[in-house]
Amino acid sequence: GAVVSQHPSWVICKSGTSVKIECRSLDFQATTMFWYRQFPKQSLMLMATSNEGSKATYEQGVEKDKFLINHASLTLSTLTVTSAHPEDSSFYICSAPTGTGAVAEAFFGQGTRLTVV
Amino acid sequence: AQKVTQAQTEISVVEKEDVTLDCVYETRDTTYYLFWYKQPPSGELVFLIRRNSFDEQNEISGRYSWNFQKSTSSFNFTITASQVVDSAVYFCALISNFGNEKLTFGTGTRLTIIP
Numbered sequence: 001g002a003v004v005s006q007h008p009s010w011v012i013c014k015s016g017t018s019v020k021i022e023c024r025s026l027d028f029q030a031t032t033m034f035w036y037r038q039f040p041k042q043s044l045m046l047m048a049t050s051n052e053g054s055k056a057t058y059e060q061g062v063e064k065d066k067f068l069i070n071h072a073s074l075t076l077s078t079l080t081v082t083s084a085h086p087e088d089s090s091f092y093i094c095s096a097p098t099g100t101g102a103v104a105e106a107f108f109g110q111g112t113r114l115t116v117v
Numbered sequence: 118a119q120k121v122t123q124a125q126t127e128i129s130v131v132e133k134e135d136v137t138l139d140c141v142y143e144t145r146d147t148t149y150y151l152f153w154y155k156q157p158p159s160g161e162l163v164f165l166i167r168r169n170s171f172d173e174q175n176e177i178s179g180r181y182s183w184n185f186q187k188s189t190s191s192f193n194f195t196i197t198a199s200q201v202v203d204s205a206v207y208f209c210a211l212i213s214n215f216g217n218e219k220l221t222f223g224t225g226t227r228l229t230i231i232p
């Protein structure tokens with residue numbers, strides 16, 4: 001089946017620094033990718049939709065200047081957490097649908113556990 | 118607007134028992150897809166099943182089975198003869214508004230299988 005690879009799987013950074021997380025579709029092209037955030041013992045909350053060749057679409061309440069998204073190619077989307085603070089510590093996970101519309105099957109990356117100290 | 122409700126926050130059963138995870142959804146669209154995902158302690162989300170709104174046939178895959186009832190807007194998931202490896206958080210999710218791939222997730226059910 002389709003594979004989505006996310007890197008790194010975990011990262012610890014100092015407060016005030018920036019962290020980049022990569023999401024790659026390994027055997028299919030994804031014009032759209034999604035970024036989610038999951039707090040401990042909670043559900044996944046959609047942060048933004050990454051669109052290849054255009055600006056990302058952010059969900060209400062998500063700071064676009066803090067969570068920079070770049071969809072540089074049909075197989076790669078990156079999420080950069082800028083000037084990270086402890087409250088940004090969370091589990092970030094990306095997904096990529098293998099097609100278009102609701103028929104698409106969404107495959108998820110392994111997730112990135114970010115800890116800001 | 119769409120919504121997915123998983124009323125069971127946590128469930129614990131003894132190994133080999135059967136267990137059913139409930140999922141109730143809300144959507145105004147007539148075309149939609151329902152999903153179940155498994156999230157083991159490692160964190161990745163594992164796709165289990167997708168069901169479209171026009172197919173109410175129940176599905177069985179090994180020890181897993183799904184009961185889709187449009188009349189009650191439910192898409193319940195049953196694990197038969199549970200095993201310790203089934204311990205995980207299970208999420209039910211919905212895509213509607215055809216052409217928009219955004220998944221709406223339920224809050225998840227943490228399933229613990231006791232050896």
